[in-house]
Amino acid sequence: MDLSERQKMAAGDWYCCVDDELEALRVVARRALHEHNTMDPDRRGSMGPALAALLGSVGQHARIEAPFHCAYGFNISLGERTFLNAGCTILDTAQVRIGSRTLLGPNVQIYCAEHHKDAAQRLKGLEIARPVTIGNDVWVGGAAIILAGVTIGDGAIVGAGSVVTRDVPAHATVVGNPARPARGS
Template sequence: MLAGDLYDPMVPDLVARREAAAEWTRRFNTTDPTDAAGRADLLAEWFGSVGDRVTVEPPFRCDYGEQIHVGDDFFANYGCVFLDVCRIEFGDDCLLGPGVHVYTATHPLDAESRRTRLEYGKPVTVGDEVWVGGRAVLNPGVTVGDRAMVASGAVVTDDVPSDCVVQGNPAEVVKRLDPPA
Protein backbone atom coordinates (compact mmCIF):
# COMPACT_ATOMS: atom_id res chain seq x y z
CA MET A 1 0.00 0.00 0.00
CA LEU A 2 2.66 2.51 1.05
CA ALA A 3 4.81 1.64 -1.98
CA GLY A 4 1.97 2.51 -4.36
CA ASP A 5 1.30 -1.10 -5.32
CA LEU A 6 -2.19 -2.56 -5.78
CA TYR A 7 -3.56 -3.86 -2.49
CA ASP A 8 -6.79 -5.23 -1.05
CA PRO A 9 -8.27 -2.68 1.38
CA MET A 10 -10.42 -5.39 2.96
CA VAL A 11 -7.59 -7.46 4.45
CA PRO A 12 -8.25 -7.78 8.19
CA ASP A 13 -5.22 -5.73 9.29
CA LEU A 14 -6.25 -2.73 7.17
CA VAL A 15 -9.89 -3.00 8.24
CA ALA A 16 -8.77 -3.03 11.89
CA ARG A 17 -6.51 -0.01 11.34
CA ARG A 18 -9.34 1.95 9.69
CA GLU A 19 -11.66 1.00 12.55
CA ALA A 20 -9.06 2.26 15.04
CA ALA A 21 -8.79 5.50 13.07
CA ALA A 22 -12.58 5.85 13.12
CA GLU A 23 -12.51 5.48 16.92
CA TRP A 24 -9.71 8.05 17.16
CA THR A 25 -11.64 10.52 14.98
CA ARG A 26 -14.73 10.01 17.15
CA ARG A 27 -12.67 10.88 20.23
CA PHE A 28 -11.00 13.82 18.49
CA ASN A 29 -14.24 15.20 17.06
CA THR A 30 -15.97 15.14 20.44
CA THR A 31 -13.25 16.92 22.41
CA ASP A 32 -14.15 20.01 24.40
CA PRO A 33 -13.77 23.01 22.05
CA THR A 34 -11.70 24.79 24.69
CA ASP A 35 -9.29 21.86 25.18
CA ALA A 36 -6.54 22.83 22.72
CA ALA A 37 -3.94 20.87 24.70
CA GLY A 38 -6.09 17.71 24.62
CA ARG A 39 -6.55 18.01 20.87
CA ALA A 40 -2.81 18.55 20.39
CA ASP A 41 -2.11 15.42 22.44
CA LEU A 42 -4.52 13.39 20.30
CA LEU A 43 -2.92 14.63 17.09
CA ALA A 44 0.56 13.77 18.39
CA GLU A 45 -0.74 10.32 19.38
CA TRP A 46 -2.23 9.52 15.98
CA PHE A 47 -0.47 11.46 13.20
CA GLY A 48 2.88 10.28 11.84
CA SER A 49 4.50 13.55 12.90
CA VAL A 50 3.25 16.86 14.24
CA GLY A 51 5.09 20.16 14.44
CA ASP A 52 4.55 22.94 16.98
CA ARG A 53 1.42 25.10 17.10
CA VAL A 54 -0.79 22.72 15.11
CA THR A 55 -4.55 23.22 15.02
CA VAL A 56 -7.07 20.89 13.40
CA GLU A 57 -10.69 21.90 13.88
CA PRO A 58 -13.28 19.14 14.23
CA PRO A 59 -14.91 17.49 12.50
CA PHE A 60 -11.93 15.79 10.87
CA ARG A 61 -11.74 12.41 9.09
CA CYS A 62 -8.88 10.21 7.95
CA ASP A 63 -8.36 6.62 6.81
CA TYR A 64 -5.40 5.70 9.00
CA GLY A 65 -3.77 8.79 10.54
CA GLU A 66 -0.21 7.58 10.81
CA GLN A 67 0.59 8.61 7.22
CA ILE A 68 -0.23 12.26 7.97
CA HIS A 69 2.73 14.57 8.67
CA VAL A 70 2.28 18.27 9.42
CA GLY A 71 4.89 20.93 10.10
CA ASP A 72 4.92 23.88 12.47
CA ASP A 73 2.09 26.43 12.48
CA PHE A 74 -0.34 24.18 10.60
CA PHE A 75 -4.04 25.06 10.63
CA ALA A 76 -6.88 22.96 9.18
CA ASN A 77 -10.36 24.45 9.45
CA TYR A 78 -13.60 22.53 10.01
CA GLY A 79 -14.54 19.48 7.95
CA CYS A 80 -11.24 18.41 6.39
CA VAL A 81 -10.85 14.83 5.09
CA PHE A 82 -7.49 13.13 4.52
CA LEU A 83 -7.51 9.72 2.81
CA ASP A 84 -4.01 8.67 3.84
CA VAL A 85 -3.32 5.27 2.32
CA CYS A 86 0.03 6.86 1.41
CA ARG A 87 1.96 9.70 2.98
CA ILE A 88 0.38 13.14 3.20
CA GLU A 89 2.95 15.77 4.12
CA PHE A 90 2.46 19.46 4.86
CA GLY A 91 5.36 21.83 5.41
CA ASP A 92 5.47 24.72 7.88
CA ASP A 93 2.97 27.59 7.98
CA CYS A 94 0.22 25.87 5.97
CA LEU A 95 -3.41 26.99 6.17
CA LEU A 96 -6.38 24.88 5.04
CA GLY A 97 -9.85 26.31 4.66
CA PRO A 98 -12.99 24.43 5.67
CA GLY A 99 -13.78 21.19 3.89
CA VAL A 100 -10.41 20.65 2.21
CA HIS A 101 -10.02 17.07 0.99
CA VAL A 102 -6.66 15.37 0.41
CA TYR A 103 -6.79 12.02 -1.38
CA THR A 104 -3.93 9.55 -1.77
CA ALA A 105 -6.17 6.56 -2.55
CA THR A 106 -6.89 5.83 -6.20
CA HIS A 107 -8.13 3.01 -8.39
CA PRO A 108 -7.16 1.33 -11.68
CA LEU A 109 -8.43 3.06 -14.81
CA ASP A 110 -9.83 -0.01 -16.55
CA ALA A 111 -13.19 -1.34 -15.37
CA GLU A 112 -12.12 -4.98 -15.27
CA SER A 113 -9.34 -4.19 -12.79
CA ARG A 114 -11.65 -1.98 -10.71
CA ARG A 115 -14.07 -4.90 -10.28
CA THR A 116 -11.38 -6.67 -8.24
CA ARG A 117 -11.78 -3.85 -5.66
CA LEU A 118 -8.01 -3.53 -5.47
CA GLU A 119 -6.70 -0.01 -5.10
CA TYR A 120 -3.39 1.81 -4.79
CA GLY A 121 -2.13 5.11 -3.52
CA LYS A 122 0.11 8.01 -4.46
CA PRO A 123 1.53 10.42 -1.84
CA VAL A 124 0.58 14.10 -1.61
CA THR A 125 3.21 16.68 -0.65
CA VAL A 126 2.52 20.32 0.24
CA GLY A 127 5.39 22.76 0.73
CA ASP A 128 5.84 25.60 3.21
CA GLU A 129 3.59 28.64 3.52
CA VAL A 130 0.81 27.18 1.38
CA TRP A 131 -2.80 28.29 1.62
CA VAL A 132 -5.48 25.86 0.42
CA GLY A 133 -8.92 27.47 0.15
CA GLY A 134 -12.14 25.93 1.37
CA ARG A 135 -13.57 22.92 -0.46
CA ALA A 136 -10.42 22.46 -2.54
CA VAL A 137 -9.36 18.91 -3.41
CA LEU A 138 -5.76 17.68 -3.66
CA ASN A 139 -5.73 14.49 -5.74
CA PRO A 140 -3.38 11.49 -5.46
CA GLY A 141 0.24 12.11 -6.37
CA VAL A 142 0.24 15.92 -6.49
CA THR A 143 2.89 18.21 -5.06
CA VAL A 144 2.06 21.80 -4.15
CA GLY A 145 5.09 24.08 -4.14
CA ASP A 146 6.12 26.57 -1.47
CA ARG A 147 4.04 29.72 -1.01
CA ALA A 148 1.40 28.57 -3.51
CA MET A 149 -2.25 29.42 -3.06
CA VAL A 150 -4.96 26.94 -4.08
CA ALA A 151 -8.24 28.81 -4.54
CA SER A 152 -11.47 27.68 -2.93
CA GLY A 153 -13.15 24.87 -4.81
CA ALA A 154 -10.09 24.09 -6.93
CA VAL A 155 -9.50 20.48 -7.95
CA VAL A 156 -5.75 19.92 -8.10
CA THR A 157 -4.93 17.10 -10.53
CA ASP A 158 -1.33 18.10 -11.41
CA ASP A 159 1.60 19.55 -9.51
CA VAL A 160 1.34 23.19 -8.47
CA PRO A 161 4.52 25.26 -8.89
CA SER A 162 5.86 27.40 -6.05
CA ASP A 163 4.80 31.04 -5.88
CA CYS A 164 1.58 30.87 -7.86
CA VAL A 165 -2.19 30.87 -7.53
CA VAL A 166 -4.24 28.03 -9.01
CA GLN A 167 -8.00 27.83 -9.40
CA GLY A 168 -10.68 25.90 -11.23
CA ASN A 169 -11.45 22.31 -12.13
CA PRO A 170 -8.95 21.11 -13.10
CA ALA A 171 -6.83 23.70 -11.30
CA GLU A 172 -4.75 25.93 -13.54
CA VAL A 173 -2.20 28.62 -12.78
CA VAL A 174 -3.92 32.02 -12.95
CA LYS A 175 -1.27 34.19 -11.33
CA ARG A 176 2.46 34.10 -10.63
CA LEU A 177 3.53 35.52 -7.25
CA ASP A 178 6.80 37.26 -6.51
CA PRO A 179 9.12 34.86 -4.67
CA PRO A 180 10.62 36.19 -1.45
CA ALA A 181 13.73 38.30 -1.79
Protein backbone atom coordinates in the same frame (compact mmCIF):
# COMPACT_ATOMS: atom_id res chain seq x y z
CA MET B 1 7.51 -14.17 0.34
CA ASP B 2 4.17 -12.55 -0.41
CA LEU B 3 3.71 -8.96 0.69
CA SER B 4 0.76 -8.03 2.85
CA GLU B 5 -1.79 -5.56 1.46
CA ARG B 6 -0.40 -2.95 3.89
CA GLN B 7 3.13 -3.52 2.56
CA LYS B 8 1.89 -3.22 -1.03
CA MET B 9 0.06 0.02 -0.14
CA ALA B 10 3.20 1.46 1.48
CA ALA B 11 5.32 0.45 -1.52
CA GLY B 12 3.01 2.22 -3.99
CA ASP B 13 1.90 -1.06 -5.59
CA TRP B 14 -1.64 -2.17 -6.38
CA TYR B 15 -3.26 -3.53 -3.22
CA CYS B 16 -6.67 -4.66 -2.04
CA CYS B 17 -8.25 -2.14 0.32
CA VAL B 18 -10.74 -4.79 1.50
CA ASP B 19 -8.31 -6.38 3.94
CA ASP B 20 -8.56 -7.28 7.63
CA GLU B 21 -5.25 -5.67 8.63
CA LEU B 22 -6.08 -2.42 6.83
CA GLU B 23 -9.59 -2.39 8.32
CA ALA B 24 -8.13 -2.83 11.82
CA LEU B 25 -5.90 0.21 11.20
CA ARG B 26 -8.89 2.23 9.97
CA VAL B 27 -10.80 1.29 13.15
CA VAL B 28 -7.96 2.70 15.27
CA ALA B 29 -8.12 5.91 13.23
CA ARG B 30 -11.92 6.14 13.56
CA ARG B 31 -11.64 5.89 17.35
CA ALA B 32 -9.05 8.69 17.48
CA LEU B 33 -11.19 10.78 15.14
CA HIS B 34 -14.28 10.20 17.26
CA GLU B 35 -12.42 11.49 20.32
CA HIS B 36 -11.14 14.53 18.42
CA ASN B 37 -14.46 15.35 16.78
CA THR B 38 -16.61 15.00 19.92
CA MET B 39 -14.28 16.31 22.63
CA ASP B 40 -15.13 19.62 24.27
CA PRO B 41 -13.00 22.23 22.42
CA ASP B 42 -11.60 23.59 25.70
CA ARG B 43 -10.31 20.12 26.59
CA ARG B 44 -9.24 19.20 23.04
CA GLY B 45 -6.97 22.17 22.43
CA SER B 46 -5.22 22.07 19.06
CA MET B 47 -6.24 18.42 18.51
CA GLY B 48 -7.43 15.42 20.47
CA PRO B 49 -4.67 13.48 22.23
CA ALA B 50 -5.44 10.21 20.45
CA LEU B 51 -5.32 11.94 17.06
CA ALA B 52 -2.03 13.68 17.90
CA ALA B 53 -0.59 10.28 18.89
CA LEU B 54 -1.91 8.64 15.71
CA LEU B 55 -0.43 11.11 13.22
CA GLY B 56 2.99 10.43 11.74
CA SER B 57 4.38 13.72 13.05
CA VAL B 58 2.94 16.96 14.37
CA GLY B 59 4.90 20.22 14.39
CA GLN B 60 4.65 22.64 17.28
CA HIS B 61 1.41 24.66 17.34
CA ALA B 62 -0.19 22.63 14.53
CA ARG B 63 -3.99 22.69 14.79
CA ILE B 64 -6.83 20.62 13.34
CA GLU B 65 -10.37 21.91 13.77
CA ALA B 66 -13.25 19.47 14.20
CA PRO B 67 -14.72 17.74 12.39
CA PHE B 68 -11.78 16.06 10.71
CA HIS B 69 -11.52 12.76 8.87
CA CYS B 70 -8.58 10.64 7.72
CA ALA B 71 -8.18 7.02 6.63
CA TYR B 72 -5.19 5.93 8.72
CA GLY B 73 -3.53 8.99 10.25
CA PHE B 74 -0.04 7.52 10.54
CA ASN B 75 0.79 8.67 7.00
CA ILE B 76 0.12 12.35 7.82
CA SER B 77 2.92 14.77 8.78
CA LEU B 78 2.12 18.35 9.78
CA GLY B 79 4.68 21.15 9.99
CA GLU B 80 4.85 23.84 12.65
CA ARG B 81 1.85 26.18 12.87
CA THR B 82 -0.02 24.24 10.20
CA PHE B 83 -3.79 24.81 10.35
CA LEU B 84 -6.54 22.54 9.00
CA ASN B 85 -9.96 24.17 9.19
CA ALA B 86 -13.25 22.39 9.92
CA GLY B 87 -14.36 19.58 7.65
CA CYS B 88 -11.00 18.61 6.15
CA THR B 89 -10.65 15.04 4.87
CA ILE B 90 -7.34 13.32 4.15
CA LEU B 91 -7.46 9.84 2.63
CA ASP B 92 -3.89 9.04 3.58
CA THR B 93 -3.26 5.69 1.93
CA ALA B 94 0.18 7.16 1.11
CA GLN B 95 2.34 9.79 2.78
CA VAL B 96 0.79 13.26 3.12
CA ARG B 97 3.26 15.94 4.11
CA ILE B 98 1.90 19.41 4.89
CA GLY B 99 4.56 22.04 5.49
CA SER B 100 4.95 24.65 8.18
CA ARG B 101 2.61 27.64 8.33
CA THR B 102 0.37 26.10 5.68
CA LEU B 103 -3.36 26.83 5.91
CA LEU B 104 -6.11 24.53 4.64
CA GLY B 105 -9.55 26.11 4.41
CA PRO B 106 -12.81 24.43 5.42
CA ASN B 107 -13.70 21.17 3.69
CA VAL B 108 -10.38 20.74 1.86
CA GLN B 109 -9.99 17.16 0.65
CA ILE B 110 -6.75 15.29 -0.08
CA TYR B 111 -7.01 11.93 -1.84
CA CYS B 112 -3.99 9.62 -2.11
CA ALA B 113 -5.91 6.58 -3.38
CA GLU B 114 -6.72 5.89 -7.00
CA HIS B 115 -9.07 3.05 -7.80
CA HIS B 116 -8.39 0.72 -10.71
CA LYS B 117 -9.73 1.86 -14.09
CA ASP B 118 -10.97 -1.65 -14.89
CA ALA B 119 -14.42 -2.20 -13.30
CA ALA B 120 -13.72 -5.86 -12.46
CA GLN B 121 -10.52 -4.88 -10.62
CA ARG B 122 -12.34 -2.07 -8.79
CA LEU B 123 -14.94 -4.60 -7.68
CA LYS B 124 -12.10 -6.62 -6.11
CA GLY B 125 -11.06 -3.52 -4.12
CA LEU B 126 -7.85 -2.82 -6.04
CA GLU B 127 -6.35 0.63 -5.63
CA ILE B 128 -2.96 2.30 -5.68
CA ALA B 129 -1.69 4.99 -3.33
CA ARG B 130 0.39 8.00 -4.36
CA PRO B 131 1.79 10.59 -1.93
CA VAL B 132 0.77 14.24 -1.66
CA THR B 133 3.25 16.92 -0.60
CA ILE B 134 2.26 20.47 0.28
CA GLY B 135 5.09 22.90 0.95
CA ASN B 136 5.58 25.61 3.55
CA ASP B 137 3.48 28.79 3.64
CA VAL B 138 0.83 27.41 1.27
CA TRP B 139 -2.80 28.56 1.37
CA VAL B 140 -5.42 26.09 0.13
CA GLY B 141 -8.86 27.68 -0.16
CA GLY B 142 -12.04 26.08 1.14
CA ALA B 143 -13.46 23.01 -0.59
CA ALA B 144 -10.39 22.53 -2.79
CA ILE B 145 -9.58 18.94 -3.76
CA ILE B 146 -5.99 17.72 -4.12
CA LEU B 147 -5.58 14.46 -6.01
CA ALA B 148 -3.06 11.64 -5.61
CA GLY B 149 0.56 12.24 -6.52
CA VAL B 150 0.39 16.04 -6.44
CA THR B 151 3.13 18.29 -5.05
CA ILE B 152 2.33 21.91 -4.19
CA GLY B 153 5.38 24.14 -3.87
CA ASP B 154 6.23 26.58 -1.08
CA GLY B 155 4.18 29.77 -0.96
CA ALA B 156 1.60 28.60 -3.51
CA ILE B 157 -2.09 29.49 -3.35
CA VAL B 158 -4.89 27.14 -4.39
CA GLY B 159 -8.19 28.93 -4.96
CA ALA B 160 -11.35 27.84 -3.17
CA GLY B 161 -13.17 25.01 -4.93
CA SER B 162 -10.23 24.16 -7.17
CA VAL B 163 -9.42 20.59 -8.18
CA VAL B 164 -5.65 20.12 -8.24
CA THR B 165 -4.76 17.32 -10.66
CA ARG B 166 -1.06 18.12 -11.23
CA ASP B 167 1.88 19.73 -9.48
CA VAL B 168 1.76 23.42 -8.55
CA PRO B 169 5.06 25.36 -8.69
CA ALA B 170 6.28 27.37 -5.72
CA HIS B 171 4.62 30.78 -5.33
CA ALA B 172 2.07 30.07 -8.09
CA THR B 173 -1.67 30.72 -7.74
CA VAL B 174 -3.99 28.15 -9.30
CA VAL B 175 -7.78 28.16 -9.61
CA GLY B 176 -10.54 26.17 -11.25
CA ASN B 177 -11.35 22.61 -12.26
CA PRO B 178 -8.85 21.41 -13.21
CA ALA B 179 -6.69 23.97 -11.41
CA ARG B 180 -4.71 26.20 -13.76
CA PRO B 181 -2.52 29.26 -13.20
CA ALA B 182 -4.60 32.33 -12.34
CA ARG B 183 -4.40 35.27 -14.69
CA GLY B 184 -1.88 37.84 -13.58
CA SER B 185 -0.02 35.47 -11.25
